[in-house]
Amino acid sequence: MRVNPDMSADVLAAIWNTQSQEDTALQQMSTGKRVNAPSDDPLAAAQMVGNQDQSNRTDQYLQNIDTLTSQLQTADGALSSVVQQLTQAITLGVQGTTGTLSAGNRQQIVQNLQGIQSQLVQLANTSIGGSYLFAGTATTAPPYALDSSSPSGVTYSGNSGTNTVQAADGLTLQTNLPGSQLFQNPGGDVFAAMQQLITSLQTGTATDAGNATNQLRSAFDFITGQRIFYGNAVNQLNSTQTFLQQEQVTLKSQANTLVGADLTKAATDLTRAQTAHDAALAAAAKILPTSLLDYLK
């Protein structure tokens, strides 16, 4: 039977074929990826779009958590100082209720209390990066200002708005408590109680001062209670952070499953392709130059 006498085309095709197998294996090993173009595995490439997006989101959530944690901790720090100031004010209030005080002593207590009052205003105006933490959503201006004409001794220019931030898929978190809710709550009004104490020490009786001190105590209790909000939020962010870090690992491993190269397999493929390539070359070298002419004198 007559066969194709010109094997060069077939031999070349075989060499190219083994060479392209080598290239593929080498590319997989050097990039670490099995899918280097969508056509390598269209479905995996499409799923990688979602995986990449999810991974970007997770990175952003983690960044958000850092920012929020620092905001919440600053707010909580401010409240902790408020609590300290209130403790001091209560002590002063108790002193003020003892009937044996001289006018000079009272005056001094009042001055001390006024100092605390302006400290409290400052604390209620705590800001981070130009954003006032206790202003509701009117965060661009300091929410509190001393105002002797107001019964609470201050005016509040913030609002009662709250913000929520997404800290993970399906987890939105309230990130602020407005000053009106914290410091001027009917359940414990810090500024009204302070002003009342000052007024009662200036012009009222010891009983008035005692009442005012009691109000200050309930404000103290209220603020202390509100700090739980911040503590809870930070705790929740911490556990979310752990969850998201785990999520990142999961997403990376998913990405690796989708498009990553099996390096062991790629290395084996490379060796196999090299062997095949060598064999093809050796066969070419042996077959191509041979003809009957070699055997004729």
Place this chain on the structure above:
Amino acid sequence: MPGLNTSLSIAVQALQAEQGALSVTANNISNVNTPGYSRQVAILNEAPTFQENTTTFGSGVTLDQFQSVRDQLLQLRLYEETQQQGNSQTQLNSLTQIEGMFSDPAQGVGGALSAFFNSLSQLSTNPTDANARQQVLTAGNNLANSFHQAVSGLGTIQSGLDQSVPQTVDQINRLTTQIAALNGQVAQMQGLGKDPGSTQDQRDELIRQLSALVNVSVTQTEHGLTLTTGNGVPLVVANQSFALQSGTNSSNVQDVFSAQGQDITSQIQGGQLGGTLQIRDQVIPQVFTQLNNLASQFATRFNTQHQVGFDAAGNAGQNFFTPLASPTNAAANFGVAITDPSLIAASSDGSAGSNGNLAPLLATRDQQLPSGASPMNMYSNLVLQVGNFGANAQADVNASNLSVQQITDQRSAVSGVSLDEETTNMIRYQRAYEAGARVVTTVDSMFDTLMAMGVLT
């Protein structure tokens, strides 16, 4: 009873025949690497016999003709597979370029979309942060740029393909002119009962080249071959060729017209021209459509929600993106409508510090658009489709390469020149020639013997 002279003339005939046969071998060996060459064989026949009394005498050998060895059926299959090969290879070349734009999930429209939403998420942690606001605008502009890059990348590929249409048509016309000339000669020679030999080889090789460019169907007639495009538009009839024409159509792209002026663009399916048209007119427009739908539907949805909110000054939100109600050219026109970061409507209550409108804006990331998929899923569907186009083209190329190789092998098994065979023939013809020459010398010496006898018969 034939005499010495008869023997001499028979021997001379043998010398001539072997010489002729050797020239066939020489020709075969010279054309061992000529593409499309079909090996020839010398057809040797007994010369007419003559009869004297009851004895029949042979009168030597004649070299009747040189016959090319070919299988026309394999040749036709080769044309078919070559069309497929030209088509799929051309498609693959373009698709490799196209899918390059969608290879990295962190880049392109998908990556930019993801980064845009991240910037909004970042802003939600501090809606009055000027940097975070600026970042949203930057990310929005990056998204616009990635749309524009995809559009211009696809456009460049498309116009490159468009420009290649008239060039391919020129090549086709050049080939059909040559084929027509050779076709006439072949028909003429066949009409005279001659083997057209290398003329037919040349014609067939040119038809093979033509097949790589466009789908041709080949019909044998008494006036030679008739070549038509797959749908019956004549290219070559007998010794006449019909030039295709190219020209711009109403949408300013090159269309292909038959010699009679009929627009046959949509009917061309095979070969390079078919592949070029397939990518230019089908694949790239499909990708464009998907990008445009994404751009228009996303911009519209986002704008609607953006207008619900309030900017940093407490004014109602404007359009964030340039409004794109119609998907026509939406990806190319995609852009951020505002330049002042304070105009981002993050607020839901009119206060600058509110982030209440960012959550619903962020929610558009996962909400179904009118297409039925979320923006990111629309994009990943596009990646899937581009990937499938590429993978199919690659599979087609592999399959057609294999078919062409197999048919070429088969064809070569019939028509290819084997040096071993030719060498063997050479020895045969040489030995026969030597033997013939020996007959001549023998007859000569017999004449000498006769002369010496001084007697002539």
